[in-house]
Amino acid sequence: MSELQRIAEELDAADPLAGVRGSFVLDDVTYLDGNSLGALPAHVPARVEDVVRRQWGELRIRSWEESGWWTAPERIGDRIAPLVGAAAGQVVVGDSTSVNVFKALVAAVRMAQEDGRSGAGAGPVRDEILVDATTFPTDGYIAESAARMTGCALRPVAPAEVPGALGDRTAAVLLNHVDYRSGRLHDLPGLTAAVHAAGAYAVWDLCHSAGALPVGLDEHGVDLAVGCTYKYLNGGPGSPAYLYVRRDLQPRFDSPLPGWNSHAEPFGMRSDYAPASGASRGRVGTPDILSLLALDAALDVWDEDGVSVAAVRAKSLALTDFFLRCVEAYVPDGRVESVTPAAHAERGSQVALRCDDAGEVMKRLIERGVVGDYRAPDVLRFGFTPLYVGFADVERAARVLARTLAG
Numbered sequence: 001m002s003e004l005q006r007i008a009e010e011l012d013a014a015d016p017l018a019g020v021r022g023s024f025v026l027d028d029v030t031y032l033d034g035n036s037l038g039a040l041p042a043h044v045p046a047r048v049e050d051v052v053r054r055q056w057g058e059l060r061i062r063s064w065e066e067s068g069w070w071t072a073p074e075r076i077g078d079r080i081a082p083l084v085g086a087a088a089g090q091v092v093v094g095d096s097t098s099v100n101v102f103k104a105l106v107a108a109v110r111m112a113q114e115d116g117r118s119g120a121g122a123g124p125v126r127d128e129i130l131v132d133a134t135t136f137p138t139d140g141y142i143a144e145s146a147a148r149m150t151g152c153a154l155r156p157v158a159p160a161e162v163p164g165a166l167g168d169r170t171a172a173v174l175l176n177h178v179d180y181r182s183g184r185l186h187d188l189p190g191l192t193a194a195v196h197a198a199g200a201y202a203v204w205d206l207c208h209s210a211g212a213l214p215v216g217l218d219e220h221g222v223d224l225a226v227g228c229t230y231k232y233l234n235g236g237p238g239s240p241a242y243l244y245v246r247r248d249l250q251p252r253f254d255s256p257l258p259g260w261n262s263h264a265e266p267f268g269m270r271s272d273y274a275p276a277s278g279a280s281r282g283r284v285g286t287p288d289i290l291s292l293l294a295l296d297a298a299l300d301v302w303d304e305d306g307v308s309v310a311a312v313r314a315k316s317l318a319l320t321d322f323f324l325r326c327v328e329a330y331v332p333d334g335r336v337e338s339v340t341p342a343a344h345a346e347r348g349s350q351v352a353l354r355c356d357d358a359g360e361v362m363k364r365l366i367e368r369g370v371v372g373d374y375r376a377p378d379v380l381r382f383g384f385t386p387l388y389v390g391f392a393d394v395e396r397a398a399r400v401l402a403r404t405l406a407g
Contacts, residue, residue: 004326004395011322011391017315020305024234024388030370030397035180035208035350035383038234038298047297051290072292073261073283079299080233080242083309084206084225085216090247092279093229093295094287097207097241099257100226101142103282104243105129105174106256108201108224109150111249112171115199126171126200127152132159136180139205143174149256159186166198173200177215178208178348181375183340185213185348189220196221207231212349212385213313217244224249232349232385235295243282250278259284301387315386316349319394323351323382326398335405339379350383361404370400 001009012018025040055063064070077091084091095103109129116123131143133156140156147154150171157165159175166173173195178185188204195202204225209215211232217225225244229235245253255275260266261283264274275281301307324338336353355361355378362374372382382397 004329004398005392008322008391008395011318015315015390017307017311017386018390020301020307021388021390023301023305026388028369030393030400032370032372032382032384032389032393032397034234034385034389035212035231035381036373037230037237038232038385039388040236041234041298041301043300044236044294044297048290048294051293056289069287069289069293072289072296073287074278074280076292076296076299077242077279079296079302080210080229081244083215083233083302084210084227084244085214085220086218086244087247090218090250090279091242091244092282093242093292094240094261094283095243097205097226097228098138098142099284100241100243100282101139101174101203101205102146103255103257103284104203104224104226104245105143105146105172106150107245107253108172108203109146109152110254111252112199112201113150114252124168124199126169128167128169128171129154130157130162130165130170130173131155132175132205133157134159134179134181135174135176136205136207139174139176146256159191162191163194166194166200168199170195170198170200172203174203174205176205176208178212178350180208181339181379181381182352183208183348183350183381185209185341185346188215188222192220192222208348208350211309211312212316214309217246222246229295229298231383233295234298234301234385234387236291236298239291239295239298240288243279245279245282250281253281255281255284257284261285261287307387312386316384317344317347319384319386319389319391320347320349320351322391323384323394323398326395327351327353327401330398330402331405332402336380336401349385350381353380353382354378355380355405361401364404365400368400368404370397372397 055067076093078088112126192202201223206227210227229239336355
């Protein structure tokens, strides 16, 4: 046993979250791709079977009321809320991340433009959207469409440059909490404060942070936020996303996608639209019940195992620190370069390594039982989900990486 293997063994033995690993369906593969798709919580299949066989198969239409299907988007939203630092009544689950980005961004621009028209005198014309220049491509596509729809100009800006780019024409700013390529953690409190000081609205994409580290939506006064649930929340492939609308903004939230599910009287079938109160304004059409209730079951891990976000963050940092240490020890100099910040305050829950022929390297890693992913042109991504990844996994991944690079 090598020195690093011995250390990994000791760290696993002292890990307060080690017992949570048994709540997931895992095998001998070292799975470091939870930042793309989380592992399956072991109790989810039985819960989904109940939804299909009993709730749908036996109760059928009665399940909208008797099984709580109708209120599931808000109920499950309240379960996600503490994981992103929000009080109940501000998160609704449904639709995809892309759809929720569109709702949030258009609503933010509409509020900013309304602000400019209110008061004794006309304020500045809020006709500009800033978007994270390094954002996941879909967010950029959505931002471009939202800009056309609202008559705004779109300006891609690096997150660190946002404070200097803000002006009295800025309506909204769309930012990622963690960069999906590099794993860089952006300054949500500071950037939100800067956006507010400019009189604009902040929309945050939490896809790569929720369930991996503290977010603090309420604490930091975030206006609107969205996120997926199939990464660190382990909701399953294509599980529905969520939308956060800060409580004091809910009466002004003007969705560009008003649907019958967000109507004040959804079963009144009126021809004119009147929005529901609260976060329910973020709903659109009929919820995807099967995926929604699989997510509901997956969230039990946080409750039944008594997991705190603070404990998850502490382990995340320890895992990524240890991985970087093992890579440095095992991989020859010059073969890989970390593009993930070393500083804890700037690091999410992944490590991105730049190397030559990264796509082929990742293919060979997967063949050898270490699953990460590849981002063009030259980045190997390794995601660390503290609920089920251990330190022995980390050491093995670095060791296999070194062997793979050596040919």
